[in-house]
Amino acid sequence: MKRKLSTIEISLVGMFVALMAIGANITSIAPFMVVGGVPITLQTFFAILAGAILGSRIGAISMCVYAFVGLVGVPVFAKFSGGFAHLFSPTFGFIISFIFTAYITGKIIEKKRALHIYIIASLIGMSLNYIFGTNWMYFAYKLWASAPEGFTYSIAWLWMIVPLPKDIVLSIGAGIFAYRFERSLVSRDYFKSLRRTA
Template sequence: MKAYEIVLCAFFAALMAVGANVSPFLTIGGVPVTLQLMFAILAGGLLGSRLGSLSMAAYLFIGLAGAPVFAQFKGGPASIFSPTFGFILSFILVAYATGKILGHSRKKTAYLYAGAAAILLNYVIGTNYMYAAFKWWAEAPSDFSYAMAWSWMAIYFPLDLGITVVSLAVIPKIRSALNQRKVYPVRD
């Protein structure tokens, strides 16, 4: 890896830490409200699939090493047992898929597919992990079911859809600005 690629990965890992804690005490149904999905999409769309997913993996490992970078300023290996840890795992694939689908495409349909893939990966991985965590090791309500886990996530969907649309809308503008200044070094 080149030095600027390492810096870009570190930058997006830091943005994820900030995005995880923009609203440190706002939770709905036990899931904190964050801007992490936005930064995962931006990482993939701006850095490409390889560097975008690498930056999200760096964020994951920084948090598992004990730095309080996860939502609500949490971190450490015990985070694996948090019901929301699946969402953190999903960000690696969200960045990868966004980067792969967008590539260097200027087609508007690519942005639609990237957004759909981002939300789908985030929700499927995160919600299934949350369901498994509540069933196996976390305290769940006595009547907790798979349908209930998904109904909890329905509360977040409008927010995540809006975040996804905004994120995808700014990617071409940021790419264009960087290309005009000839500082867009990433080639996936």
């Protein structure tokens, strides 16, 4: 049976929900950062950090809370939006994928905490985000959403080429940052114990 979250863990979950909301709304100050209906955001970066810093369990919980908070109407999704209708959005698959991104990133790092593992785990987490989100988007457009004229599976992936270089760089940066953060004086005591119980 899983233990209850501590007060500080609940605070960290709240912090990452806030960070995800900030990352989601970069496009509000730079509206041109939207390609094919897909906002170019910092959410993948923060989802990876959640898993890499908080561990698989708490990281995934923070992403679940983020998705739930948005679905109940709090404007934490892209363009300061929220609500149950987002469940049927072609891009909602990316929000679901953040849960897997955080969990898998954290799980890999929990096996071995070396710098190259942090980077590899971050890139794998990013890949899951792309694979799940892009496939959800394709099937959403084909099954229930109004697809752009001439929309194909190849076009869905072509849209993702634009944010890909940014996300690769940020994923590597997230891995390096999380590795150094865990070894900092600030995190030495608490985060090591957090990982042992995650």
